Amino acid sequence: MLHLEPLLTLMWVLLGVLLGVALTLVLLMGVRGKLGRASSARRRDRLTGLPLARRFEDEFAVMLDALQRRGGEGSLLYIGLDGFRLINDEHGKDHGDHLLVRTAERLRELAGKRSLVGRVAGDEFALWSEIPASQTDALVRRVLETLGEPVLVGTTPLTVGLSVGVAMSPEHGHSIRLIRRAQTAMRSVKRQGGNGHAFFDAVQEEELREELTMARELRESIKNRELELVYQPKMDARTLQVTGVEALLRWRHATLGMVSPSRFIPIAERYGLIDPIGDWVADTALTQAARWREMGLRMRVAINVSGYQMRSDEFIDRLEKGLRRHRLRPERFTCEITESVAMEHATVTGRAFRRLGALGVHVSIDDFGTGYSSLAALRQLPAQELKIDRAFVADVATSVEAQAIVRAVVEMARVLQMKVVAEGVETVAQRDQLVAMGCDELQGYLFAKPMTALAIEVLAAEPDTSTEGRTEGFRPSIFVETAALPLDARR
Numbered sequence: 001m002l003h004l005e006p007l008l009t010l011m012w013v014l015l016g017v018l019l020g021v022a023l024t025l026v027l028l029m030g031v032r033g034k035l036g037r038a039s040s041a042r043r044r045d046r047l048t049g050l051p052l053a054r055r056f057e058d059e060f061a062v063m064l065d066a067l068q069r070r071g072g073e074g075s076l077l078y079i080g081l082d083g084f085r086l087i088n089d090e091h092g093k094d095h096g097d098h099l100l101v102r103t104a105e106r107l108r109e110l111a112g113k114r115s116l117v118g119r120v121a122g123d124e125f126a127l128w129s130e131i132p133a134s135q136t137d138a139l140v141r142r143v144l145e146t147l148g149e150p151v152l153v154g155t156t157p158l159t160v161g162l163s164v165g166v167a168m169s170p171e172h173g174h175s176i177r178l179i180r181r182a183q184t185a186m187r188s189v190k191r192q193g194g195n196g197h198a199f200f201d202a203v204q205e206e207e208l209r210e211e212l213t214m215a216r217e218l219r220e221s222i223k224n225r226e227l228e229l230v231y232q233p234k235m236d237a238r239t240l241q242v243t244g245v246e247a248l249l250r251w252r253h254a255t256l257g258m259v260s261p262s263r264f265i266p267i268a269e270r271y272g273l274i275d276p277i278g279d280w281v282a283d284t285a286l287t288q289a290a291r292w293r294e295m296g297l298r299m300r301v302a303i304n305v306s307g308y309q310m311r312s313d314e315f316i317d318r319l320e321k322g323l324r325r326h327r328l329r330p331e332r333f334t335c336e337i338t339e340s341v342a343m344e345h346a347t348v349t350g351r352a353f354r355r356l357g358a359l360g361v362h363v364s365i366d367d368f369g370t371g372y373s374s375l376a377a378l379r380q381l382p383a384q385e386l387k388i389d390r391a392f393v394a395d396v397a398t399s400v401e402a403q404a405i406v407r408a409v410v411e412m413a414r415v416l417q418m419k420v421v422a423e424g425v426e427t428v429a430q431r432d433q434l435v436a437m438g439c440d441e442l443q444g445y446l447f448a449k450p451m452t453a454l455a456i457e458v459l460a461a462e463p464d465t466s467t468e469g470r471t472e473g474f475r476p477s478i479f480v481e482t483a484a485l486p487l488d489a490r491r
Contacts, residue, residue: 045119047097048104056118060128061175063116067130074130074169077143078182079107082161082194084123089311089348095153099160102151110142124186126179133168140164140197161195163187172200184208215271217253218264222276227251229284230450234302234421234443237435244300246336246443247285248450249277261304269308278309282319288453289333290326297460302334302364307341310352320359330360334385338367342381350380357382364421369405375412386413388439390424396437397429403437410438 043055051059060076067074081103088096100119107117107127114130129139143164150157165185167178185200188207198204221227231245251259268274281303289301309315323330335356342349342365353363364385365378369392388409395402406422413420422434425444434442451459 045104048101048119050104050125051116051118053118053120056116056120056126057176057179059116060118060126060179063114063128063130064169064175064178067169068174072130073132074128075133075136075139076167076169076178076182077127077129077140078120078165078167078179078186079125079127079143079147080163080165080186080190080194081123081125082163082190084160085311086344087158087160091153091156091158095156095158098153099151099158103147106146107143110139110146120179124183126182133171136166136168140166144197162197163189163194164197165189165200166197167200180208181205211267214259214264215267215273218251218268218273219271221251221253222273222280225280227277227280229281229288230452231288231301231456232443232450233448233456234300234441235447237431237439237442240447242299243441244302244334245456246302246304247281247288249281249304265306269306274306274308275312275315278306278315279318282315283322286322286326286328286333289328291453292457293328293332295457295460297457300332300334300362302336304366305335305337307337307344307349310335310337310341311348316352316355316359319356319361323359323361331362334362334364336364336366336387339365339370339389340367343377346377346380350382353382357384366423369409375415378412378416383418385419385421387421387423387443390444393422393424393430393434393444394426396422396433397427403433406434406437406439414438 043052044050045052050056064074081099084096084099087099100123103125104117104119107125111117111127111129112131116126116128118126120126127143131139144162147162148159150159152158163186165182165187167173167182167185169178172178172181181200181204184204184207185198188204189196189198228250229247230250231247233242234244234246235241236243249261251261251264253259265274265277268277285301285303289299292299292301305315319335323333337349356363362385363381363383364387365381365383366387367389368386369389386409388406392402392405396406410420419440420438421441421443422430422439423443425431425434425442425446427446430444431442431446448459
């Protein structure tokens with residue numbers, strides 16, 4: 001006898017499964033549609049209404065294909081706003097947003113038929129226009145003139161410089177390649193100081209290839225801990241005892257040899273590597289300072305800080321945590337920043353200086369004398385130290401002009417109760433002149449080259465053979481806990 005009940009049960013189960021699958025597919029299609037619409041919306045900038053990078057690339061590719069079928073010509077302008085971050089820092093994000101919106105509106109007004117405008121990065125825009133190559137120069141001039149006009153926010157006029165890179169079709173390639181080449185040209189303008197324009201060429205392509213390679217290798221070096229710190233002593237100008245050291249970053253490249261920080265730090269900033277590098281430098285220097293403290297060495301340790309780091313609250317947060325973790329007195333630690341960077345972002349830098357000062361960390365303005373700092377400007381930057389630029393130190397023994405500049409810096413520092421350090425001291429004549437002018441500390445090859453932490457420790461263990469007035473061949477002594485003069489006795 002055939003039993004139908006199990007068969008019917010199985011059929012109902014299968015029917016339920018099929019209905020469940022169908023319902024799931026319907027739901028998934030609905031969710032997928034919503035996600036697709038949301039994704040499409042996200043590909044358009046909410047602030048300016050312009051296509052974002054990916055959407056711009058897609059629409060640009062369609063337009064370029066049609067142009068090529070017609071055998072036409074076109075130009076792509078990649079536009080970077082110079083100093084936009086400063087607008088945000090000085091006036092706030094609302095002012096920055098207003099500037100971006102107005103920039104987008106102006107670009108739309110400039111764009112004619114068969115044109116495309118996009119916001120391809122935070123402060124970067126792209127303008128594609130299907131025009132003959134002969135009209136490209138005129139378009140670039142209109143962009144520079146129009147976007148260069150001040151944007152009024154309330155009663156505040158906002159102005160930014162412009163770096164514009166230009167690539168043309170069919171001459172410079174197609175689709176994404178054309179975008180990358182226009183971007184490369186824009187970056188070449190920025191490397192030369194910004195506020196101008198450049199057409200793509202083969203030299204820029206090679207420079208970009210080298211930069212990308214260096215960025216990739218730098219990222220690997222950070223990951224593999226292949227960076228290193230060396231330390232150059234700072235000497236008390238009169239006792240010739242070591243008062244502290246400056247930690248100097250070194251990158252020993254496998255094929256390029258020793259790469260200068262002036263070369264790889266800008267790349268680190270552009271490719272988002274400055275935070276891990278800065279954190280590593282600070283932590284390594286703090287770790288070393290803690291070790292030296294346990295050995296009884298009384299030295300202030302200084303690190304160099306980029307403008308990007310100084311504008312970052314997170315950097316100061318991490319530094320504060322590091323000082324606590326290593327149980328170091330903040331006044332034994334110094335952050336050095338160049339005068340040009342400090343003055344370029346004076347409001348933000350001043351805020352960072354005050355926060356570091358509240359922690360007890362000392363601040364030094366490096367390469368001083370190369371900018372245009374006045375006494376009034378310096379009063380807004382509560383630093384404890386000025387470091388005279390080595391260009392003036394090099395000529396101080398022979399140049400009346402260099403002597404006048406050094407003397408003026410010393411007098412300015414005295415008014416503000418700041419210490420003066422002369423770096424790049426290489427001769428006895430320079431040393432004598434700087435001491436006579438009242439410099440507090442000296443640093444340079446005359447006393448010691450940058451050396452490893454171990455070399456510093458070996459130096460500290462050797463007998464004190466230096467005496468005041470000693471010149472050639474002396475061996476500096478290290479301040480220790482039992483030294484006759486404590487570190488801050490002069491201050």
